[in-house]
Amino acid sequence: MDTKSLIIDIATKLFQQKGYKGVGLTEIIKACDISKGSLYHHFPNGKEELLIACLQYLNEEITNDIVDIFNRYPTTQEATNAMISKLIDNFEMEGTLIGYTFSSMVSEMASLSDPVRNACAKLYTEMQTIYYHKLVADGFSNDEASSTALMVTASIEGGMLLCLTQKRAEPLQVISQVLPKILETRRFKTSE
Amino acid sequence: MDTKSLIIDIATKLFQQKGYKGVGLTEIIKACDISKGSLYHHFPNGKEELLIACLQYLNEEITNDIVDIFNRYPTTQEATNAMISKLIDNFEMEGTLIGYTFSSMVSEMASLSDPVRNACAKLYTEMQTIYYHKLVADGFSNDEASSTALMVTASIEGGMLLCLTQKRAEPLQVISQVLPKILETRRFKTSE
DNA sequence: TGTTAAGAACAGACCGGTTGGTATAGTGGA
């Protein structure tokens, strides 16, 4: 693997674990076993440029992953369950949740750097777009699909936060159980 | 207001906006217009002790606030809507979302400091407990109430994250519209 | 094929500034 990809790969994980300010350049170059000169050769504009590169990399990784899962299952509900299962497995194996989240970067940098904020927004949008199309295919109306996709994104993101604080996977499991309530195509109206 | 409370009050907001590592002690003492000696008199163990004090303060503030809202509305659904409305108003007025969130601290510190992680976990638990009791009063079974309370917490937390990245309040509005799907006491079974 | 030039890739010393934290002196009210 070339140096630049190596840097992005390792820095991504570090940023996800400790946040932007939580990781120093020294830590990154040590983990990569490279020199500072090398890092600044590949990322002349320094740390923030590296972060954005990491977010773009993450975007592709996550998007591909989700598309893959969503192609393997017929309904959004099944696909979502599979996706969450994968997150949980990862969490229980690795100990940390570095799956589809980058919340630390969002809340840290959203108010400070517009480029970073936009990179994060793009990632969330693409995730929601995947959900949206599947939901439309499930028979949801465009409006319903759109708001449901947002709800799925938010609840999973929030669920990951809860898992991190509790150091256990249960919150995501619960969410996976509750999500069908909003994912199932209604066959009967319940009220009104 | 005494110095200690002043420090906690201001530091809390700064931590929420910029995260733990994102705020320096210098910034805090300048915002409080106090000296470093004063800060270390009240928090001899330094920054992390201050953070935990902030989280505890936040816990009380948020809990009281939510309890208050939940007492004013008959059902969880109405109370939740009111709560989200308040969040959105705050967001649109202040420009930042410093309401019921501290996600930056969670994802930053969860893997680094157990005391901080536990303080965050406690806060989430208390929020869920409030929701839980209201849901039971609404007629939910204990199990359903428990998982629904978690879902509400997660989706609101995730919704705030989405609002921050997009710099607009729409995600929380959508969530407020979707939440009834899991909050309404079912009058008819929809499938099975 | 051997020589050389160019530039990409890398190394590491170094910079000013800031960090969290400490030590000590001073202040004002009981």
Add this chain to the structure above:
DNA sequence: TCCACTATACCAACCGGTCTGTTCTTAACA
């Protein structure tokens, strides 16, 4: 007088970033 409280000066460690210099790769040319 006492002591909770505050102010000031200071520290080593670290931060992101810049610098100069070296090595490696590649391509052009005779």
